[in-house]
Amino acid sequence: MKKKTIIRTIITIAVIAIAFVAVARVLVNNKKKNAEKTAIVAQSDGAVAVRISVVQQDTLQQDFSANGNFIPVQQLNFSSENAGRITRVLVDEGSRVSKGQLLAVIKADQLNVDVESAQAAYQNAVADKQRYENAFRTGGVTQQQVDQARLALSNAEARLSQARLKVNDTYIKSSINGIVNKRFIEPGAVVSPGTQLFELVDISRLKLQVNVSEAVVAQVKEGDQAKIRVSVFPDKEYTGRISFIAPKADNTLNFPLEIELTSNPEQLVRAGMYGTAIFTAPARNSAILIPRSAFVGSVNSNQVFIVKDSAASLRQIVAGRVLGDRVEVLQGLNQGDKVITSGQINLSEGTRISIVK
Numbered sequence: 001m002k003k004k005t006i007i008r009t010i011i012t013i014a015v016i017a018i019a020f021v022a023v024a025r026v027l028v029n030n031k032k033k034n035a036e037k038t039a040i041v042a043q044s045d046g047a048v049a050v051r052i053s054v055v056q057q058d059t060l061q062q063d064f065s066a067n068g069n070f071i072p073v074q075q076l077n078f079s080s081e082n083a084g085r086i087t088r089v090l091v092d093e094g095s096r097v098s099k100g101q102l103l104a105v106i107k108a109d110q111l112n113v114d115v116e117s118a119q120a121a122y123q124n125a126v127a128d129k130q131r132y133e134n135a136f137r138t139g140g141v142t143q144q145q146v147d148q149a150r151l152a153l154s155n156a157e158a159r160l161s162q163a164r165l166k167v168n169d170t171y172i173k174s175s176i177n178g179i180v181n182k183r184f185i186e187p188g189a190v191v192s193p194g195t196q197l198f199e200l201v202d203i204s205r206l207k208l209q210v211n212v213s214e215a216v217v218a219q220v221k222e223g224d225q226a227k228i229r230v231s232v233f234p235d236k237e238y239t240g241r242i243s244f245i246a247p248k249a250d251n252t253l254n255f256p257l258e259i260e261l262t263s264n265p266e267q268l269v270r271a272g273m274y275g276t277a278i279f280t281a282p283a284r285n286s287a288i289l290i291p292r293s294a295f296v297g298s299v300n301s302n303q304v305f306i307v308k309d310s311a312a313s314l315r316q317i318v319a320g321r322v323l324g325d326r327v328e329v330l331q332g333l334n335q336g337d338k339v340i341t342s343g344q345i346n347l348s349e350g351t352r353i354s355i356v357k
Contacts, residue, residue, distance in 0.1 A: 050343035068210030125156035178202035
């Protein structure tokens with residue numbers, strides 16, 4: 001037991017010694033850094049130590065990106081136009097349907113009776129019109145009575161057409177090529193006008209719906225090509241065509257924009273997936289760029305200090321686009337100017353400076 005206690009004591013002492021050595025090294029390094037800073041200040045002879053960046057011209061080619069979700073170009077919610085009982089449902093969720101295909105049937109007994117009644121009324125109106133026209137030739141009726149018979153025939157024909165349309169509406173048919181995404185009815189269910197029956201989507205054509213800033217809207221137009229990446233397929237790259245740009249910004253001051261996917265091999269991309277659109281803006285030559293840190297306060301101040309005769313000189317400029325950690329300068333600087341990128345808080349017009357390399 002005494003032997004184990006001695007070993008533990010030795011280990012504890014060793015750990016404490018190593019900790020002291022580590023602390024000593026940190027203190028020594030900090031002392032060296034402080035000494036270097038003191039040396040810089042001493043060398044500056046009372047001048048403010050600053051860092052600078054030489055103004056250069058560069059070619060700009062900025063890519064803009066926007067994230068959004070894929071939606072089908074065609075999506076249709078089928079609703080019932082008549083009241084009745086569902087007698088047959090011919091498709092299920094996931095079924096592929098074509099335009100004009102029968103999806104479901106609503107019981108139409110009462111509507112068929114209405115058609116027969118309208119048909120009888122129409123035939124009677126045809127006979128009345130014929131009798132009045134014959135009688136008018138012999139002077140037995142007036143022209144007004146003939147006109148009324150003709151009007152009655154026209155109304156009877158309209159009622160017959162309406163009754164037939166209602167019967168046709170009991171045969172629910174698809175108006176697009178697509179897939180049944182949802183089915184809301186079962187055989188035997190009673191529906192009323194407006195009851196939702198099916199949700200059909202056409203995923204053979206998809207579009208990516210995104211919101212972009214005014215800077216992007218100013219660079220693109222309808223018909224332009226864009227690269228598209230899908231989050232679940234990072235190794236694939238798709239192309240799209242801008243099919244819609246909103247004429248008005250939303251409440252967040254962004255513009256809704258839609259990019260139609262030009263191809264979707266094997267239909268791997270599906271509606272609801274997450275995607276990114278990448279827009280390439282035209283290259284702009286001879287753009288002057290400076291570090292963002294060169295601005296006094298913020299970019300909105302449009303003020304920077306430049307080096308002039310070993311002193312700081314405040315310069316008013318016109319800033320353009322912010323490109324990451326660099327800012328485009330439209331006016332106020334020339335190539336070769338030296339802008340101060342640190343120490344501005346200690347500067348004023350004419351302050352002597354010392355450049356730190």
